[in-house]
Amino acid sequence: MQLNPHYAELNESYLFSTIAHKVADYQKAHPDADLIRLGIGDVTLPLARPVVDAMHKAVEEQGHKETFHGYIPSEQGYEFLREAIRKYYAQRGVTLDLSEIFISDGAKSDLGNLLDLFSADNTVLVPDPVYPVYVDDNVMAGRKVLYLAATAENNFLPMPDEAPAADIVYLCSPNNPTGAAYTVAQLQAWVDWAKAHDAILLYDAAYECFVTEPGLARSIYEVKGAEEVAVEVCSFSKIAGFTGTRCGYTIVPQAIVRGGQSLNKMWLRRQTTKFNGVAYIVQRGAEAVFTPEGMREIQANLDYYRKNAAVIAAALDEAGVWYCGGKNSPYIWLRCPGGMGSWEFFDWLLDTARIVGTPGEGFGPCGKGYFRLTAFGDAARTQQAAERLKAALATL
Amino acid sequence: MQLNPHYAELNESYLFSTIAHKVADYQKAHPDADLIRLGIGDVTLPLARPVVDAMHKAVEEQGHKETFHGYIPSEQGYEFLREAIRKYYAQRGVTLDLSEIFISDGAKSDLGNLLDLFSADNTVLVPDPVYPVYVDDNVMAGRKVLYLAATAENNFLPMPDEAPAADIVYLCSPNNPTGAAYTVAQLQAWVDWAKAHDAILLYDAAYECFVTEPGLARSIYEVKGAEEVAVEVCSFSKIAGFTGTRCGYTIVPQAIVRGGQSLNKMWLRRQTTKFNGVAYIVQRGAEAVFTPEGMREIQANLDYYRKNAAVIAAALDEAGVWYCGGKNSPYIWLRCPGGMGSWEFFDWLLDTARIVGTPGEGFGPCGKGYFRLTAFGDAARTQQAAERLKAALATL
Numbered sequence: 001m002q003l004n005p006h007y008a009e010l011n012e013s014y015l016f017s018t019i020a021h022k023v024a025d026y027q028k029a030h031p032d033a034d035l036i037r038l039g040i041g042d043v044t045l046p047l048a049r050p051v052v053d054a055m056h057k058a059v060e061e062q063g064h065k066e067t068f069h070g071y072i073p074s075e076q077g078y079e080f081l082r083e084a085i086r087k088y089y090a091q092r093g094v095t096l097d098l099s100e101i102f103i104s105d106g107a108k109s110d111l112g113n114l115l116d117l118f119s120a121d122n123t124v125l126v127p128d129p130v131y132p133v134y135v136d137d138n139v140m141a142g143r144k145v146l147y148l149a150a151t152a153e154n155n156f157l158p159m160p161d162e163a164p165a166a167d168i169v170y171l172c173s174p175n176n177p178t179g180a181a182y183t184v185a186q187l188q189a190w191v192d193w194a195k196a197h198d199a200i201l202l203y204d205a206a207y208e209c210f211v212t213e214p215g216l217a218r219s220i221y222e223v224k225g226a227e228e229v230a231v232e233v234c235s236f237s238k239i240a241g242f243t244g245t246r247c248g249y250t251i252v253p254q255a256i257v258r259g260g261q262s263l264n265k266m267w268l269r270r271q272t273t274k275f276n277g278v279a280y281i282v283q284r285g286a287e288a289v290f291t292p293e294g295m296r297e298i299q300a301n302l303d304y305y306r307k308n309a310a311v312i313a314a315a316l317d318e319a320g321v322w323y324c325g326g327k328n329s330p331y332i333w334l335r336c337p338g339g340m341g342s343w344e345f346f347d348w349l350l351d352t353a354r355i356v357g358t359p360g361e362g363f364g365p366c367g368k369g370y371f372r373l374t375a376f377g378d379a380a381r382t383q384q385a386a387e388r389l390k391a392a393l394a395t396l
Numbered sequence: 397m398q399l400n401p402h403y404a405e406l407n408e409s410y411l412f413s414t415i416a417h418k419v420a421d422y423q424k425a426h427p428d429a430d431l432i433r434l435g436i437g438d439v440t441l442p443l444a445r446p447v448v449d450a451m452h453k454a455v456e457e458q459g460h461k462e463t464f465h466g467y468i469p470s471e472q473g474y475e476f477l478r479e480a481i482r483k484y485y486a487q488r489g490v491t492l493d494l495s496e497i498f499i500s501d502g503a504k505s506d507l508g509n510l511l512d513l514f515s516a517d518n519t520v521l522v523p524d525p526v527y528p529v530y531v532d533d534n535v536m537a538g539r540k541v542l543y544l545a546a547t548a549e550n551n552f553l554p555m556p557d558e559a560p561a562a563d564i565v566y567l568c569s570p571n572n573p574t575g576a577a578y579t580v581a582q583l584q585a586w587v588d589w590a591k592a593h594d595a596i597l598l599y600d601a602a603y604e605c606f607v608t609e610p611g612l613a614r615s616i617y618e619v620k621g622a623e624e625v626a627v628e629v630c631s632f633s634k635i636a637g638f639t640g641t642r643c644g645y646t647i648v649p650q651a652i653v654r655g656g657q658s659l660n661k662m663w664l665r666r667q668t669t670k671f672n673g674v675a676y677i678v679q680r681g682a683e684a685v686f687t688p689e690g691m692r693e694i695q696a697n698l699d700y701y702r703k704n705a706a707v708i709a710a711a712l713d714e715a716g717v718w719y720c721g722g723k724n725s726p727y728i729w730l731r732c733p734g735g736m737g738s739w740e741f742f743d744w745l746l747d748t749a750r751i752v753g754t755p756g757e758g759f760g761p762c763g764k765g766y767f768r769l770t771a772f773g774d775a776a777r778t779q780q781a782a783e784r785l786k787a788a789l790a791t792l
Contacts, residue, residue: 001594001595002563003662004513005515040467042466044461045461047459052456052459059451062448063448068440068637070639105501108670109670117399122397122398136669167397241464243466243672269403269406274505274529276642278642279642281678282675
């Protein structure tokens, strides 16, 4: 028996567990320190009441024989939820067929599992810095990974004219970790490049709900021809606080056909074989996100996070620290002041301001000297963090 | 870009969708026919009240900021649930460490995903007949699949003395589809064989809750040395009616180490990279399965299904039809009477008795001439099916 040899090629430690260990050590040494966590991208507001009510109703249905739901009729997801997503896309002019929408237990699962559909011989292009799982998913499968530098020079939005040849390209917009967001026009260049190079775009739209500025894309399917080359992965985690409730969706267009094989049919086969669908209760909760009452409460929550981002941004403005993001994204990506390295700034910020953030270097070499703060915290605590940040930066 | 070439090697249609089409056609032709479904292995009793109550409580927690749960602290699962499973195993003398228990969204997912840990060059041994996904999971990955005949001659419990060399062996006991269950002594032979051949056993224990006879194994870890060679996959689907609620667990022992690589650490890495854990609400529901009140209601439900099995078995006994299973399993595996083929019997049973079952042939070539009935139906309907079955068989 041979184990998968590629696991040995993975980097040993995972970014967030390294941070957790550092923070635990600091707390042990400073038991009275009042830390404010603006690190991991977890939400803090509860589920919207219409979502909670829908899940209560579904839980009760599961407790009675007459209304009990067993196996999910399709691993692809209940039609009621796929229909709600279809309408959500239709609102911004994107036409999807129900057969193109697959309900998942989250973006992270599908971003990994989608790779089952592609040969291990493909070359993968990943922006740097990037959400670490894109890389690990491919290292595990033995794929060659190339990097595309996202830097201040290209506004952290690398374009295909700088790209080497590759078969699979990851794009994440609004970006984790940089908060940078592509315009529809910029994505058109990526779609055209993918067509010219017979490449597939894996488009991570997990943060689309934060986009407010016109001209920026919320879905890659706002771009002409994208349905021939792009798979889009999205999640209820950020739009509706589902980080602990686990639901997302993936769009695999019918138009992606290569050598007579339909990617949509392959994914359906993958999911019916290796997945049993998302809990009925959770799908009912997700459906309620799209009701008028659900959307109203959710938009108020997003505004709450947007205000947090503005508060952090104002503190950085005042201190004269360069940053991007925070406007169409819950993430603020700042250049570490005083020429500090990103782990150096992590330690300094923890010690000086008792704020936990995320070193940019953890997302790739191009993140060196940068740092990520998130807007997902409590408003009062974020305000307090901004005050501390200003005070600390003033001492430099 | 190259697609995974192995998807083209999969058999086109999935057993249960073929059946669904046949039934739909029959219903169209006979709109007044009152069909009784003893086909797909879905449960019909609702979730136990303590499970429903626990989920209501968890849903409400998710609706308030003070009690909201975001990302699951470990993709491996909440400690409260892993601790409950640890105790469940301890009751039958199996000692597990919490680090060896991984909460999943169901057995089907993990049975597929576990293969990520093994080289594509391994040879896989699969019993025939078998749950179809074992084969498809491996065909998708390009692995060589060998079959081990389960026949009336070996009581549908193939032993390793008949086995060809293989790296990964699937065992399912009590078996789907045959209902046959291995004794601890028989599994000892498999564990010894695996050690001698440096093989890994993937043990599917999804139906362990139906075992009542002493001497039969409920976990492979009741066998001495199994922790060095066996991974066990289990589910709440059958014990607690979670087919639509999606929760299971997988045991990856710390003792499985090959070439310095720990399978447990590899699986942890796989799950932290490609999975985000099971919903807090669902894990709270699963925890309630193991409370005294939960167990009491669940055992009553299992007895209800056991009585259904006895009713079907009695009808077959009366008609002189050979079968196995039904005693430590929800499945009854019968030899098609009158020398009928299994699809032939499917059509005959549908037309003569308006009962939907599953042709044994759908589970592999050795299932030819056999047929599966399930005990998961409504009691009154199952009683009615038994009467129809007797009447129909009497006409042969």
